[in-house]
Amino acid sequence: MNVIETALPGVLIIEPNVFGDSRGFFLESYQATRYQKLGIDLPFVQDNHSRSARGVLRGLHFQVTKPQGKLVRVVSGEILDVVVDFQPGSETFGRYEAVVLSAENHRQLYVPPGYAHGFAVISESADFLYKCTDYYDPSDEAGIIWNDPLVNVAWPFSEPLLSEKDRHWPTLEQYVESLS
Numbered sequence: 001m002n003v004i005e006t007a008l009p010g011v012l013i014i015e016p017n018v019f020g021d022s023r024g025f026f027l028e029s030y031q032a033t034r035y036q037k038l039g040i041d042l043p044f045v046q047d048n049h050s051r052s053a054r055g056v057l058r059g060l061h062f063q064v065t066k067p068q069g070k071l072v073r074v075v076s077g078e079i080l081d082v083v084v085d086f087q088p089g090s091e092t093f094g095r096y097e098a099v100v101l102s103a104e105n106h107r108q109l110y111v112p113p114g115y116a117h118g119f120a121v122i123s124e125s126a127d128f129l130y131k132c133t134d135y136y137d138p139s140d141e142a143g144i145i146w147n148d149p150l151v152n153v154a155w156p157f158s159e160p161l162l163s164e165k166d167r168h169w170p171t172l173e174q175y176v177e178s179l180s
């Protein structure tokens with residue numbers, strides 16, 4: 001397994017060992033002892049699976065009082081996965097990491113609790129699977145608008161297909177102002 005640290009503390013790119021043979025391939029997508037040694041030591045309590053068409057953008061989401069750590073991967077298609085530091089006072093406040101995750105590269109991304117997360121679908125369709133370290137609580141959900149001018153994510157397209165909810169998140173500046 002190969003692990004790549006990113007500029008955002010705790011955000012890791014994980015390249016699992018892939019065992020290919022004439023039938024196809026096998027990989028371990030999670031193994032507690034191995035991942036705990038990477039610092040991924042919070043228990044996972046929920047697994048999610050979403051499928052999205054090309055041009056869909058989901059994000060940038062986080063839970064406020066019950067932040068979720070996420071171990072994300074793509075089992076079909078290709079996405080640009082984005083993590084944003086929205087924490088005022090953080091050394092990396094306003095910065096983001098963008099990583100291509102695909103069924104071909106088998107890459108995983110670990111997003112510790114406390115980051116905003118989203119992705120954009122590059123392929124015709126993408127199946128996105130992820131493990132969460134806390135339960136979904138829609139009453140606790142918040143977000144930053146996908147095209148925030150301060151974060152300025154280099155998304156692969158300028159007119160994504162968004163949910164109604166994702167059209168109306170505040171900017172990072174507005175979110176921080178709402179905290180005071």
Ligand SMILES: Cc1cn([C@H]2C[C@H](O)[C@@H](COP(=O)(O)OP(=O)(O)O[C@H]3O[C@H](C)C(=O)[C@H](O)[C@H]3O)O2)c(=O)[nH]c1=O
Binds near residue numbers: 048058117118119163
């Ligand atoms: C997240 C979630 C959603 N739902 C239900 C609620 C809605 O009826 C439906 C779609 O929900 P939503 O539009 O919030 O789904 P996404 O836009 O994919 O949200 C996710 O998008 C970004 C990428 C994230 O990182 C989060 O995991 C999450 O916010 O699934 C559930 O029942 N459980 C859940 O954990």
